[in-house]
Amino acid sequence: MAYTIKDVAKKAGVSIATVSRVLNNQPGFSEKTKKKVQHVIEELGYEPNAVARGLINNKTHTIGVLFPELSSMLVTDFLNGIETMAHELGSSVIVCHTEADGEKTMKYLQLLNEKRIDGIIFVSAILKEEYYNYIRKMGIPMVLLSTESYAYPVPYVKVNDQHAAYSATKYLLNKGHNKIGMISGSKDDLIAGKPRIMGFKMALKDSGIAFTEDNIIYSKGFGFQDGLDGMEKLMKQSPEISAIFAASDEIAFGALSFAYQHGIKIPDDVSIIGYDNLSIAEMAIPPLTTVGQPLIKMGKTAASMLFEMLESGNVFVENRILPHEILERETVREKR
Amino acid sequence: MAYTIKDVAKKAGVSIATVSRVLNNQPGFSEKTKKKVQHVIEELGYEPNAVARGLINNKTHTIGVLFPELSSMLVTDFLNGIETMAHELGSSVIVCHTEADGEKTMKYLQLLNEKRIDGIIFVSAILKEEYYNYIRKMGIPMVLLSTESYAYPVPYVKVNDQHAAYSATKYLLNKGHNKIGMISGSKDDLIAGKPRIMGFKMALKDSGIAFTEDNIIYSKGFGFQDGLDGMEKLMKQSPEISAIFAASDEIAFGALSFAYQHGIKIPDDVSIIGYDNLSIAEMAIPPLTTVGQPLIKMGKTAASMLFEMLESGNVFVENRILPHEILERETVREKR
């Protein structure tokens, strides 16, 4: 069994209170006893028990992160950012993947509650009433990452999807394209679906280009297969378009693949711009032009916000809208 | 503040011992009091404090996972498997990314020790003496994932890299190629580097093909850039080869990209087989033929092993060599 504070106290010939004080740098000990205690600690290799500390301090220095899925490539970077910042601030991260399943999510929340974690980061999913109420009862701070809640006052960090989509579309317009299509995610998705569609439409409108429903494909999700299918439909439905805005990089990969399989040259025949800037975007063939979210930074920011709330005791903190940027690579070409 | 067992006891008119007994289904209470207690629990929404439980039971139902980096695409699937199995078995997962930094790793180990986690999964990195000794002192079980230790008796789960590399090479040979190159990782990497090189050489030898050092490029790591550079060197150095074994999928992507940029047709001019079967392998252009590791399954297996050790109290458990498989897609072609 590992040594306890008692062992240290006994060996150093002081009380456990004194040991605790030097451990936590609280006033009330002389330089001499400090040296003595530290020496014993060193000698025994004593390390304090965070569980016992957690019990009395009501603080576990652990936060929970809920992802809908661990397979999406977005989460890697988010997690990376969160973990880096959390560790920097002295906390550990427990990951949970809910598979976008309400029941599973509630089970996880219960587990996290029992573990008495300090805070929650909720990623890329809709914050249902049930979740919100439960977390509220837990009485710990929460921040949303890459999602937001219209119903509840929960701070979030995101990019402005509508602006970003607007930028992407505008970028294509500026390259001389005027027949532009979009492969969007679900139009019922209020977080990642609708705003991007809105941004797309708005950019067209602002450029005086008529929008027709034929130019947009609504897929179910934001995955590779959706891109593959979406591209097929779009090409059939609107063969005249010369550029496409894909609502995610994975969709763009699907579109790229379909194009490759059917002899459509990218960007010669049609230009494609993606959304996300996943690490593999630059590995694509050809390297994918995309509007990038600062994924790692977003993760870091979410973690910082959480710790800010933790320290200040505030239940709310300012939302953060991080800037997107367009990464010009090789899937978009000026229209001749 | 959340309710405690005392609140439940008082409200139910029993002692805390009784509440604890019904919570843990230990004998010593009547059906009637059980109902009564459960009713109060329901009513208050009481949930036990896992921290207090951890303190007295010396078990936190939490395991730690150490990754060298969270950005590699392998970890997503590993983590997915680990988290799924751990959760199934009632434990949470704390992720740590050590950035392959010894000092950082030790810091993490110390943190995990203080948190009194139940076990450790150590992924894709060399188990240094320092780490091993420390974990040993912690007195908790550990399993290695996608790595192994020659120096210490630690159970691991892996695929047989040498066999897998042999299979990959053999696959190319069977397609009629006899000038085969390899872009390997570091030859000093005893886990992922050397065995794959050995398998490659052995397959050539068994087919009676002379091996020349010109046909192999030793890169530093297993990333995209390594593939890009490696392909360039290889093409310059040995233009006669018709097929390439890439020691990782990311390397293969790099090679694919270089080929694309320089008008080398894959698989018409040269065939490529990768290693890993990352989820993006099938999104490549063209879809990447590769020898696949069952990544998620490996993660699950590692977690199962850890829990087996935890339950049985054994310090050791059988190693698991999981089968690899060749995924035939479109980057390898029969040689005319």
Add this chain to the structure above:
DNA sequence: CTCTTTTACGTAAACGTTTACGTAGAGTGG
């Protein structure tokens, strides 16, 4: 030199559980 303040501790309670032990009452066998 005396009185007060400060310093440097020690003692013990508290955090929320589990569990060994004790005990009163019910049930059982003869």
Add this chain to the structure above:
DNA sequence: CCACTCTACGTAAACGTTTACGTAAAAGAG
């Protein structure tokens, strides 16, 4: 109806810390 065994509890200690409170000695003020 007695002796015994169960059953169904309650009491209190323990897990490893932190911290409020008490106190003796040292330091400082006059």
